[in-house]
Amino acid sequence: MNRASPRNMNTYRISGVPADWGCEQLQSFLNDQETVTDAEIESLAYENNSKSQVATATFSNSPSQLQYSCSWSIPIPRASNIKPNRKQYLTVGSDFHGFTTLYTPSSKDHKIDVIALSGLGGHAFGSFKEKDGSYMWLRDSLPYDLSSGTDNRPIARVMIYGYESTVAGSKSMQNLEDFATKFNASLQTIVNAIKIRPIILIGHSLGGLIIKQALISLSGSENKDDQKLIQAVYGVVFFGTPHHGMEIGSLIPMVGDGPNRFLIESLNYSNSQILTIQHRDFHKALGGKGDSEVFCFYETLQSPTAQQDKFGAWKMTGPDAILVTKSSAIHCRPWEDGAENICALNRTHSEMVKFKPNDSDYNIVKEKIKGLSRRALIARGLANDINNDKCNKFGHSANGPRCYKCGEFGHFANDLHCYKCGGYGHYANDVHCDKCGGIGHYANDPHCYKCHAYGHFAKECSMR
Incomplete structure (x- = not known):
């Protein structure tokens, strides 16, 4: 065959x-x-x-x-x-709902997490796949382009997140808040890990709005796990996200009086109260200027709209239109409206996240994500992280000690090495905490989520 x-x-x-x-x-x-x-x-x-x-x-x-x-x-x-x-x-x-990990680096090299969400009526995997091909840039290129400076070993775990967003014939009545709540629940698996890495989020169209709503909810929560998550998020990359609404004229006939009509209407350009409130609250979700970064890509090529054929099937054969205008796609945080935070892609709305091998537009996107990742390692790492101009790694100076036994920095080969956890400065039979990864105390000892120390609870913390 x-x-x-x-x-x-x-x-x-x-x-x-x-x-x-x-x-x-x-x-x-x-x-x-x-x-x-x-x-x-x-x-x-x-x-x-x-x-x-x-x-x-x-x-x-x-x-x-x-x-x-x-x-x-x-x-x-x-x-x-x-x-x-x-x-x-x-x-x-075939539905790819929830998280799907596309690439995981070794535990030693794993420094950052990248999570991508598709848009309205999209598919978690298919939306980012080359049209009429098998190449998928989040799987086949990005993990290898986010690498360490010296040995080019990949440092990023790359994941996609899928959700049900069918337009025509949908039986779902989920709204933005429902999508965001489920996404946040799925993110808890990251919090449960011993070590939380900096997070870069990528959102196409509706996926970007779900990210915004999720971050707003996390920022307003007093739950310690939610606070860990929001502190880990450093950057968001939006592709054609309708911050100020989008063209829904061809979508309303598709949904008719279906249960998802409210979701579609909430995306309208005209007086969407939901998007207005979201826009107001998102300014504060990731802190102020310098605490995080947001980048917006916008489309400059018209897209075919939905049209029903003679058999009743909906196809993208209707009149061409810009589905998300530039003003809506870049309507994000007021201090990030310059050229360094926005970029045009001469593509249709759906093709904004569909790249071919050796695609020049992918190279632009790749460099933006690489820059975000590099700065995230500084901002979300140790407070005294230093950019080492000798090896392009962080957390040590160029003349700092390096261990030839394990290849890590900050200690010598004759320092204590633990074969149990890969750390140094202690033995394998020393007490290891499964909760925070620390040494010298147990998982059931009091842990403070405010200062990340142990031996006391948050309510007793001097930083309170």
């Missing part, structure tokens, strides 16, 4: 991959399934919990189990020499 051309192949997410499996073992397991033809593993990365992995894959022909369903669960046989435990499954799906 001839292999399908890339443009005709769908990408699927495979969840629940055992942590000790590699690409070859996963590919072999899938190809052993009766309905699978020529499975190709495109990525394999640890999920947020690090107990399992998630993959993206293509098949020459869609398995029959997925032709009438969006997911397929495959039991993983138990090894005969392992005592009974929870039954494991691989889940193959």
